[in-house]
Amino acid sequence: MTEKTKIGIVGYGNLGKGVELGIEQNDDMELIAIFTRRDPKSLDHPLMENMENMESYKDKIDVMILCGGSATDLPEQTPEISKIFNTVDSFDTHANIPDHFANVDKVGKENGTLSLISTGWDPGLFSMYRIMGESMLPVGNTYTFWGKGVSQGHSDAIRRIDGVLNAKQYTIPIEKSLDRVRSGENPEFTTKEKHLRVCYVVLESGADKAKIEEKIKTMPNYFDEYDTEVNFVSEEELDKNHSGMSHGGYVIRTGVSQNETKQRMEFVLDLGSNPEFTSSVLITYARAVQKIHEDGKNGCITVFDVPLGMLSPKPSEELIKKLL
Amino acid sequence: MTEKTKIGIVGYGNLGKGVELGIEQNDDMELIAIFTRRDPKSLDHPLMENMENMESYKDKIDVMILCGGSATDLPEQTPEISKIFNTVDSFDTHANIPDHFANVDKVGKENGTLSLISTGWDPGLFSMYRIMGESMLPVGNTYTFWGKGVSQGHSDAIRRIDGVLNAKQYTIPIEKSLDRVRSGENPEFTTKEKHLRVCYVVLESGADKAKIEEKIKTMPNYFDEYDTEVNFVSEEELDKNHSGMSHGGYVIRTGVSQNETKQRMEFVLDLGSNPEFTSSVLITYARAVQKIHEDGKNGCITVFDVPLGMLSPKPSEELIKKLL
Numbered sequence: 001m002t003e004k005t006k007i008g009i010v011g012y013g014n015l016g017k018g019v020e021l022g023i024e025q026n027d028d029m030e031l032i033a034i035f036t037r038r039d040p041k042s043l044d045h046p047l048m049e050n051m052e053n054m055e056s057y058k059d060k061i062d063v064m065i066l067c068g069g070s071a072t073d074l075p076e077q078t079p080e081i082s083k084i085f086n087t088v089d090s091f092d093t094h095a096n097i098p099d100h101f102a103n104v105d106k107v108g109k110e111n112g113t114l115s116l117i118s119t120g121w122d123p124g125l126f127s128m129y130r131i132m133g134e135s136m137l138p139v140g141n142t143y144t145f146w147g148k149g150v151s152q153g154h155s156d157a158i159r160r161i162d163g164v165l166n167a168k169q170y171t172i173p174i175e176k177s178l179d180r181v182r183s184g185e186n187p188e189f190t191t192k193e194k195h196l197r198v199c200y201v202v203l204e205s206g207a208d209k210a211k212i213e214e215k216i217k218t219m220p221n222y223f224d225e226y227d228t229e230v231n232f233v234s235e236e237e238l239d240k241n242h243s244g245m246s247h248g249g250y251v252i253r254t255g256v257s258q259n260e261t262k263q264r265m266e267f268v269l270d271l272g273s274n275p276e277f278t279s280s281v282l283i284t285y286a287r288a289v290q291k292i293h294e295d296g297k298n299g300c301i302t303v304f305d306v307p308l309g310m311l312s313p314k315p316s317e318e319l320i321k322k323l324l
Numbered sequence: 325m326t327e328k329t330k331i332g333i334v335g336y337g338n339l340g341k342g343v344e345l346g347i348e349q350n351d352d353m354e355l356i357a358i359f360t361r362r363d364p365k366s367l368d369h370p371l372m373e374n375m376e377n378m379e380s381y382k383d384k385i386d387v388m389i390l391c392g393g394s395a396t397d398l399p400e401q402t403p404e405i406s407k408i409f410n411t412v413d414s415f416d417t418h419a420n421i422p423d424h425f426a427n428v429d430k431v432g433k434e435n436g437t438l439s440l441i442s443t444g445w446d447p448g449l450f451s452m453y454r455i456m457g458e459s460m461l462p463v464g465n466t467y468t469f470w471g472k473g474v475s476q477g478h479s480d481a482i483r484r485i486d487g488v489l490n491a492k493q494y495t496i497p498i499e500k501s502l503d504r505v506r507s508g509e510n511p512e513f514t515t516k517e518k519h520l521r522v523c524y525v526v527l528e529s530g531a532d533k534a535k536i537e538e539k540i541k542t543m544p545n546y547f548d549e550y551d552t553e554v555n556f557v558s559e560e561e562l563d564k565n566h567s568g569m570s571h572g573g574y575v576i577r578t579g580v581s582q583n584e585t586k587q588r589m590e591f592v593l594d595l596g597s598n599p600e601f602t603s604s605v606l607i608t609y610a611r612a613v614q615k616i617h618e619d620g621k622n623g624c625i626t627v628f629d630v631p632l633g634m635l636s637p638k639p640s641e642e643l644i645k646k647l648l
Contacts, residue, residue, distance in 0.1 A: 021582035025462045098645055118648055125456070125589075127648045128632055132449070134647070135608045135635035136601075138349045182594075257604065258345035261596035265449075268592070270506075272585035277460075280581065284459045304633030304643050308452050309626075311459035319628050321422055323458070324442055324451045 004030040005290045007283075008057060008085070010077060011067035012036050012043070014245070015090070018279030019065050026283060028313040032061050058084055063286040066090075067279075079103045082115045086293050088286045090120040090278055097123070105300035114293040116301050119285045120278040121269060122146070126251050128303050129267040133253025137263055140255025143181045145173035145194060149247025149274060157222045158199060161215055163207030166235060168242040172196040173250065184254050184262040191225040198229045200242050247274035284311045328354040329614045331607075332381060332409070334401060335391035336360050336367070338569070339414070342603030343389050350607060352637040356385050382408055387610040390414075391603075403427045406439045410617050412610045414444040414602055421447070429624035438617040440625050443609045444602040445593060446470070450575050452627050453591040457577025461587055464579025467505045469497035469518060473571025473598060481546045482523055485539050487531030490559060492566040496520040497574065508578050508586040515549040522553045524566050571598035608635045 007023060009016045012034055023031045033049045040048035049057075064081055066089040068074050074091045081087055082104055091100050097118055104115045118124065126144060133142050151171045158167035177194055180187045199216060203209065213230045217223055233242075251267040271277045285303070288310040292301070309319055331347060333340045336358055347355045357373045364372035373381075388405055390413040392398050398415045405411050406428055415424050421442055428439045442448065450468060457466050475495045482491035501518055504511045523540060527533065537554045541547055557566075575591045595601045609627070612634040616625070633643055 018581070024582055094648075097648055098641070101644060123648045125460070128456075130647045131632050131636055131643065132452075135611075135637075136449070136604050138604075257342070257597060257600040258348055259597070259600065261600055263596055263601050263604075264592070264594040266592040266594070268588070268590040270588040270590070272587055273581060273583070276581040276583065276585055277587050280460050280462075280587075287459075302633075302644060302648055304640070304648070305631045307629045307631050308455050309628030312455055313459075316628070317422070319455065320425060320626060323454045324418075324421055324447045324626055324628070 004028055005287055006030050006032045006060060006062045007286055008032055008054075008061040008064045009034040009067060010051070010054075010064055010081065011073065012038075012048075013067060014275035015279055015282075016067035018273070018276040019067060019282055022276070022279045022283045025280075026287075026313065029283065029287065033057060054081070055084060061085060062290045063088060065282050065286050067282075075100060075103075078115060078117060079107045082107045082113050083111050084113070086113050086289050087115040088119060088282050088289055089115070089117050090124070090282060091118045092120065092123055094123065101300050101302070108299040112298050114289055114298050114301065116285050116289050116303070116306070119303050120281050121271075121274075122249065124278075124281055124303055125269070126249065126267070129251040129253075129265075131304060133251065133255075133265050137253050137255025137257075137265065139257075140253055140263075141186050143194075143252045143254075144249065145178060145252075146249040147171040147173050147195065147247065149249075149271075150242075150245070154197065154199075154222055157219060158201060158216055161212060163204050163212055164201055165204055166202040166238055168200045168238060170198045170200075172198060178250065178252075181252050181254060182264065182266070184256075184264060186254060192227050195226065196229070197223060197226045198231070200231050200233050200238055202235045202238050203232055245273045245275055247271050287311065287313065328352055329611055330354050330356045330384060330386045331610055332356055332378075332385040332388045333358040333391055334375070334378075334388055334405065335397065336362075336372075337391060338599035339603055339606075340389075340391035342597070342600040343391060343606060346600070346603045346607045349604075350611075350637065352611065353607065357381060378405070379408060385409060386614045387412060389606050389610050391606075399424060399427075402439060402441065403431045406431045406437050407435050408437070410437050410613050411439040412443060412606050412613055413439070413441050414448070414606060415442045416444065416447055418447065425624050425626070432623040436622050438613055438622050438625065440609050440613050440627070440630070443627050444605050445595075445598075446573065448602075448605055448627055449593070450573065450591070453575040453577075453589075455628060457575065457579075457589050461577050461579025461581075461589065463581075464577055464587075465510050467518075467576045467578075468573065469502060469576075470573040471495040471497050471519065471571070473573075473595075474566075474569070478521065478523075478546055481543060482525060482540055485536060487528050487536055488525055489528055490526040490562055492524045492562060494522045494524075496522060502574065502576075505576050505578060506588065506590070508580075508588060510578060516551050519550065520553070521547060521550045522555070524555050524557050524562055526559045526562050527556055569597045569599055571595050611635065611637065 023029045034047050035051050064085040064087045070093045078089050154169035217228045248269045253265045288306045347353045359375050388409040388411045394417045478493035541552045572593045577589045612630045615634050
């Protein structure tokens with residue numbers, strides 16, 4: 001048995017907690033410490049450490065799994081922490097990925113560390129499916145559908161409306177459109193033909209239902225291009241029926257070979273818990289980062305740079321024998 | 325524009341013809357020659373060459389795509405041809421893959437060539453799904469279902485029965501079992517619970533239907549453990565309704581995270597043409613082999629050793645921007 005990969009977690013929200021639990025399912029990994037900005041004593045957890053003590057773990061941790069948010073945490077944390085540690089993050093602001101990559105790559109090359117950014121399920125697993133689909137069926141179309149699941153960004157946007165106390169917004173793929181894609185007709189969709197948006201909203205007493213419904217349905221960028229269903233519920237009902245973390249989605253590649261033969265590759269994710277699955281993917285890539293760093297690579301990489309065999313704890317011979 | 329990858333095809337059956345067509349869908353590739361054991365003049369094709377002239381193409385071809393069969397062609401051809409060329413093959417006799425790997429690896433290391441063996445869709449794409457599923461959901465089960473599609477091996481077995489003129493055998497996944505897997509109950513199946521076998525058989529005149537049906541249904545290794553349906557048809561009907569090459573299948577990974585939350589990853593292939601899709605996968609991996617060989621690697625590799633970014637003709641920056 002080789003030595004276990006020593007993991008640190010940065011950030012202890014849903015994702016950090018998911019990584020903590022997930023590591024217990026992987027015998028080749030060991031959790032060393034969890035770093036938080038809060039007072040570690042307030043959390044009553046033997047592995048909790050303050051962010052400020054991170055540097056003292058330099059030789060005790062192989063890979064830091066960064067569990068902060070993409071809006072403000074990761075753009076600063078990943079370059080900063082990769083000065084000292086190999087890291088993995090789930091940075092998912094698509095438009096800013098090239099900049100984030102460049103920042104982290106520079107730090108990694110200067111400091112001899114390796115970081116893998118933007119993994120999870122999208123970006124991450126779905127990106128892998130997209131590249132496989134496009135490469136293996138070069139003449140065709142790729143369709144990504146998300147849901148059914150809660151969109152944090154859309155729920156937040158509703159909560160910012162005056163008179164709204166709380167809200168959850170489900171993104172739901174439209175089944176009829178999925179079927180059209182599967183048929184191989186290569187349809188082009190408007191935004192509203194792919195996804196439906198269903199909202200559950202808790203109002204302040206006395207708030208104007210009709211006005212708020214109108215505000216949601218016409219909100220630019222978030223709802224105006226969609227068919228949106230608005231339901232008003234009590235805080236109790238929201239808690240009881242809409243606090244789950246399930247999510248999922250589809251990547252479908254339909255293509256034709258030279259003879260116009262139809263071919264379809266379809267990838268489905270059906271997740272009971274979005275953060276727990278994302279955690280699991282982060283752990284898998286922490287394993288790969290450790291191996292690739294040991295092979296002498298520094299800088300920044302993505303899921304596109306990782307041979308799939310490195311995702312597994314099993315030796316190469318066993319993979320060939322049992323999984324090929 | 326960098327130089328095109330120069331491809332040779334060895335063997336001109338369904339698979340070789342599929343590779344020839346598939347290369348036309350990939351602008352970064354160029355077909356240089358097709359090698360056959362037959363008299364090339366008999367085939368009336370400008371790129372046809374006799375096997376014996378292969379060595380004269382040493383500096384003209386980057387990767388040879390080997391399109392022979394796994395039973396007798398590839399065990400000899402891959403090690404032999406990889407003395408001179410980088411190669412890709414679809415060797416699919418699972419039990420013999422480790423030996424085939426060792427043979428090809430030795431030749432490649434001695435001669436400075438790189439070969440990727442056993443790609444296509446199973447082994448190949450399905451193997452990739454299995455390793456992703458097992459790594460990302462370490463506590464769970466992986467299920468592989470094949471079909472609906474013709475099994476060449478089973479069709480051949482029926483044809484060897486006295487009194488049988490021709491036959492096609494479809495392997496069909498049992499829908500009810502797929503649904504049980506999807507529900508996350510992690511069922512254990514007997515052989516007959518996963519797949520149904522449906523046969524279309526053409527008899528010699530005067531052959532004993534009942535006896536032949538019995539022989540098929542009780543044939544050890546091939547049919548005795550399955551529910552098998554036998555239909556007797558005319559040669560015309562077999563030609564008309566059962567000469568398609570469609571195939572497909574499912575790899576489903578169901579797992580639970582530490583909180584017992586159910587998670588499912590499902591991969592579906594729905595192929596209008598089995599050989600055309602396999603060809604397409606071989607072409608994709610020929611591209612990767614050329615890149616990895618240029619990076620200095622020799623010997624034998626499998627789909628587990630290839631970073632997914634190498635499957636694409638697009639530069640890394642574009643992949644990050646558009647597909648991640």
